Amino acid sequence: MVKTQQVRAQPALLRRTREFIARSGLLVALIVLFGLLAIFAPNFLLPTNLFNVLRAVAVNGIIACAMTFVIISGDIDVSVGSAVAWSSSLLGILAITLKIPLLLAVGIVLAQGALIHMGAGFIRVRWSIPAFVVTLALYISLSGMAKVVTNAYPITPFPESFSFWGQGYVLGIIPVPAVLMLITIAIFQFLSTRTVFGRSVYSVGGNEEASRLSGIPVGRTRIIIFALSGLMAALGGIIISSRVMAGVYNVGQGLEFDVIAAVVIGGTSLAGGSGSMIGSFLGVLFIGLLSNGMTLMGVPPYWQEVARGLIVLFAVLFSAWQKPIRK
Amino acid sequence: MPPILSLHQVTKQYPGVLALDNVDFSLDKGEVRALLGKNGAGKSTLVKILSGANQPDSGEIRIDDKPVSIPDTRAAFDMGICTVYQEMSLVPGLTVAENILLGRWPQLRLGAFSMIDHAKIRKIARGALDQLEVTLNLDEQVSRLSIAQQQLVEIAKAISFSPRVMVLDEPTSALPAGEVAVLHKVVRRLAEQGHGIIYVTHRLQEIPRVADTVTVLRDGKVVGTIQVAEATPKRIANMMIGADWQPTEWGAKSNPGAVKLAVRHLNRKGWLNDVTFELYGGEVLGIAGLLGSGRTELVRAIFGADAIDSGEIQVNGTIVSHPSPNRMKANGIGLTPEDRKRQGLILPFAVLDNLTLASLNRLNIHGILQRQRAQGLAMGMVESLSIKTASLSVPTGTLSGGNQQKVVIGNWLNTQPDVLLMDEPTRGIDIQAKEQIFHLVRDLAQQGIGILFISSEIEEVLEVADRILVMNRGYLTHQFRRGEIDLETLMTLVMEEIGHGQDTASTSPASVAAPHA
Numbered sequence: 003m004v005k006t007q008q009v010r011a012q013p014a015l016l017r018r019t020r021e022f023i024a025r026s027g028l029l030v031a032l033i034v035l036f037g038l039l040a041i042f043a044p045n046f047l048l049p050t051n052l053f054n055v056l057r058a059v060a061v062n063g064i065i066a067c068a069m070t071f072v073i074i075s076g077d078i079d080v081s082v083g084s085a086v087a088w089s090s091s092l093l094g095i096l097a098i099t100l101k102i103p104l105l106l107a108v109g110i111v112l113a114q115g116a117l118i119h120m121g122a123g124f125i126r127v128r129w130s131i132p133a134f135v136v137t138l139a140l141y142i143s144l145s146g147m148a149k150v151v152t153n154a155y156p157i158t159p160f161p162e163s164f165s166f167w168g169q170g171y172v173l174g175i176i177p178v179p180a181v182l183m184l185i186t187i188a189i190f191q192f193l194s195t196r197t198v199f200g201r202s203v204y205s206v207g208g209n210e211e212a213s214r215l216s217g218i219p220v221g222r223t224r225i226i227i228f229a230l231s232g233l234m235a236a237l238g239g240i241i242i243s244s245r246v247m248a249g250v251y252n253v254g255q256g257l258e259f260d261v262i263a264a265v266v267i268g269g270t271s272l273a274g275g276s277g278s279m280i281g282s283f284l285g286v287l288f289i290g291l292l293s294n295g296m297t298l299m300g301v302p303p304y305w306q307e308v309a310r311g312l313i314v315l316f317a318v319l320f321s322a323w324q325k326p327i328r329k
Numbered sequence: 330m331p332p333i334l335s336l337h338q339v340t341k342q343y344p345g346v347l348a349l350d351n352v353d354f355s356l357d358k359g360e361v362r363a364l365l366g367k368n369g370a371g372k373s374t375l376v377k378i379l380s381g382a383n384q385p386d387s388g389e390i391r392i393d394d395k396p397v398s399i400p401d402t403r404a405a406f407d408m409g410i411c412t413v414y415q416e417m418s419l420v421p422g423l424t425v426a427e428n429i430l431l432g433r434w435p436q437l438r439l440g441a442f443s444m445i446d447h448a449k450i451r452k453i454a455r456g457a458l459d460q461l462e463v464t465l466n467l468d469e470q471v472s473r474l475s476i477a478q479q480q481l482v483e484i485a486k487a488i489s490f491s492p493r494v495m496v497l498d499e500p501t502s503a504l505p506a507g508e509v510a511v512l513h514k515v516v517r518r519l520a521e522q523g524h525g526i527i528y529v530t531h532r533l534q535e536i537p538r539v540a541d542t543v544t545v546l547r548d549g550k551v552v553g554t555i556q557v558a559e560a561t562p563k564r565i566a567n568m569m570i571g572a573d574w575q576p577t578e579w580g581a582k583s584n585p586g587a588v589k590l591a592v593r594h595l596n597r598k599g600w601l602n603d604v605t606f607e608l609y610g611g612e613v614l615g616i617a618g619l620l621g622s623g624r625t626e627l628v629r630a631i632f633g634a635d636a637i638d639s640g641e642i643q644v645n646g647t648i649v650s651h652p653s654p655n656r657m658k659a660n661g662i663g664l665t666p667e668d669r670k671r672q673g674l675i676l677p678f679a680v681l682d683n684l685t686l687a688s689l690n691r692l693n694i695h696g697i698l699q700r701q702r703a704q705g706l707a708m709g710m711v712e713s714l715s716i717k718t719a720s721l722s723v724p725t726g727t728l729s730g731g732n733q734q735k736v737v738i739g740n741w742l743n744t745q746p747d748v749l750l751m752d753e754p755t756r757g758i759d760i761q762a763k764e765q766i767f768h769l770v771r772d773l774a775q776q777g778i779g780i781l782f783i784s785s786e787i788e789e790v791l792e793v794a795d796r797i798l799v800m801n802r803g804y805l806t807h808q809f810r811r812g813e814i815d816l817e818t819l820m821t822l823v824m825e826e827i828g829h830g831q832d833t834a835s836t837s838p839a840s841v842a843a844p845h846a
């Protein structure tokens with residue numbers, strides 16, 4: 003197969019447009035989606051609806067922050083959904099059944115969330131077990147534990163004031179969970195870009211051996227990442243408990259896949275080493291807006307799941323498409 | 330007779346770098362052409378254009394005087410151009426035989442099904458290895474091979490295509506002396522059979538042994554092509570560097586101070602046998618040994634990268650228990666590893682990140698990274714090591730091989746170590762940069778740092794070290810001071826066969842003498 007060599011220089015404008023789309027493709031997609039929903043979904047543009055979307059995505063957004071670290075470091079955590087359910091159940095048991103003061107109960111739930119995941123991280127590191135396997139085991143046991151302690155019944159009632167965290171508003175209109183999410187994102191964004199810990203996360207995911215030989219404490223970094231993941235899942239469990247005003251054994255089950263999907267859509271590579279908090283935030287928003295829009299347009303819930311699956315596939319294809327510009 | 334391969338006005342522009350600038354090049358049947366040039370001169374870029382891995386922006390490639398395009402690597406194979414890359418491209422999880430025939434495994438058809446014909450794979454692979462005259466276990470996983478062995482697998486892979494043009498990009502930079510000779514023989518034989526060969530190297534002493542003609546590149550331009558008879562090292566160096574170039578002498582001998590690092594009875598089964606020695610501040614201690622002699626294992630053990638069975642490591646007089654890279658770094662020890670791609674660098678990350686990877690823990694206040702200072706440190710290294718890069722933010726993987734190597738060294742210099750273990754720091758580095766690194770090593774020693782210097786090129790060890798330890802099969806067998814030994818004797822000692830039942834008594838000369846005596 004012998005052809006004449008063509009002189010090919012890609013026009014600069016075309017290349018730059020392509021680069022721009024590749025880098026901010028998700029933002030563009032988000033704006034397009036927003037535009038489409040504004041036209042086709044009834045009541046979409048109402049401020050209450052938009053703030054509702056923010057509230058609905060808040061827990062996913064919070065957990066996605068830690069998940070972004072997990073995935074950048076080259077690991078995965080499939081246990082977060084169960085950890086949310088377990089945390090909610092535990093909070094119910096502590097605050098309602100055992101009548102421990104609410105604030106203390108919240109503190110205990112947050113601490114145990116971090117600790118349990120820290121243990122999982124330790125096992126992951128100490129015996130080099132794939133994170134998927136460790137967190138799968140954790141997923142199953144936490145989901146079981148939630149049912150054990152609650153007998154699979156919702157535990158009620160929390161004191162009325164507790165509803166603020168899941169249902170309250172700041173400045174009369176901004177949902178509290180949305181504010182918590184934004185604060186979390188800001189903190190994680192800072193961690194990831196400005197701190198030694200954040201840079202270590204990227205390094206460990208980029209090349210574990212080179213990081214280790216550069217004296218970066220690889221094991222410690224991974225364990226801290228796991229602890230953050232557990233902590234955020236526990237926080238998510240508390241917010242959801244406040245929203246439903248009960249300790250419920252199965253809330254949050256399955257959210258791990260929405261979270262992982264959002265992180266992947268947000269451009270974080272499952273191979274590790276690259277990704278961003280802002281990307282994950284946009285990913286969470288994208289999935290949230292899509293679900294909201296489909297609900298407003300009356301798409302049946304099961305079809306919504308199918309659509310979400312296809313979106314993930316599309317996002318991965320898109321990131322494969324943008325690779326060639328590296329050459 | 331038209332040349333078998335020629336390039337006309339080939340240009341390749343990368344963001345910020347003109348890697349090839351109107352290059353004309355032609356190669357005859359049966360010719361071995363050495364392609365030389367400083368780090369970043371454009372050699373690998375030329376190679377990648379021939380292998381289809383990269384496309385030129387403009388220009389023409391001809392095979393047998395017919396213009397062709399090489400859109401991908403497959404097309405290059407089909408046209409009979411085979412390439413052995415500087416950065417290896419084997420699949421670690423597959424066997425030697427599977428790698429040699431990667432992507433064209435013969436199939437056995439059983440009706441509608443087909444399966445891999447392993448017998449045939451092994452037969453073809455065996456043929457290629459026989460042509461190379463090396464023995465390797467065909468069923469061994471490539472990940473378990475040494476770098477040298479992997480390099481041989483790469484070459485066997487290329488040979489198995491029976492190419493018309495074979496391109497070798499620094500094939501010897503990781504090979505021990507014995508295997509270099511084998512490779513040169515293979516290259517000459519292929520040339521006699523009428524293949525055209527392009528051979529990229531930084532080792533000037535190889536040229537008369539293997540090449541017929543020499544082409545020198547500088548800043549992407551062809552400086553000239555000369556016959557090997559005219560290619561004296563000095564002439565080549567001048568063509569590469571563009572000015573009259575003199576390797577500088579360093580008169581100042583360093584002046585050893587206190588013991589910085591003491592290694593006592595280090596054992597690791599199969600690799601290290603009762604290794605005991607001291608490294609003094611202000612000295613350069615060279616380790617002469619073949620690949621597989623245990624020199625890499627020794628520095629990795631000292632640095633805590635591999636576990637040891639027994640032994641003791643003292644830094645500045647205190648024993649370091651449970652050594653780990655992190656802990657050793659905290660004790661002022663640095664290691665520049667031999668395999669930059671896998672152990673030294675995070676290739677997709679920016680040059681800035683890789684130059685500060687090991688000093689992250691010092692570049693912060695309460696955990697918050699001081700980006701200004703990081704920039705400053707990185708910039709300092711780019712200047713003092715003359716790292717050729719478009720900016721600090723380009724991915725390190727886009728740098729030329731030699732410049733990547735400099736980043737590995739810069740990363741550790743930035744930690745301001747007390748003791749620096751350098752495992753093959755000159756691999757793939759051009760002659761001028763090599764001189765710079767020797768200077769740097771001497772300068773560091775002058776400042777009181779202890780340096781352990783490993784190189785496959787024994788000449789380098791002789792040139793730079795104050796004291797030389799000979800390593801063989803995991804034993805330290807001899808010790809010499811600068812000037813006590815010549816190259817030839819050292820070579821024989823390095824390659825000497827030592828018995829299995831070697832006891833520790835005969836290894837002791839290296840462990841008792843101090844450099845002062």
Ligand SMILES: Nc1ncnc2c1ncn2[C@@H]1O[C@H](COP(=O)(O)OP(=O)(O)OP(=O)(O)O)[C@@H](O)[C@H]1O
Pocket residue numbers: 329343344346347348366367368369370371372373374375415717718719726727728729730731732757759
């Ligand atoms: N993918 C890329 N993107 C951007 N720049 C590149 C890329 N590949 C190579 N370059 C640049 O092109 C120049 C030539 O690189 P090349 O790898 O051809 O050098 P070389 O002569 O092989 O050097 P060495 O002896 O160090 O291997 C270098 O400045 C390098 O940084």
Ligand SMILES: [Mg+2]
Pocket residue numbers: 372373374415498729730731
């Ligand atoms: Mg090169």
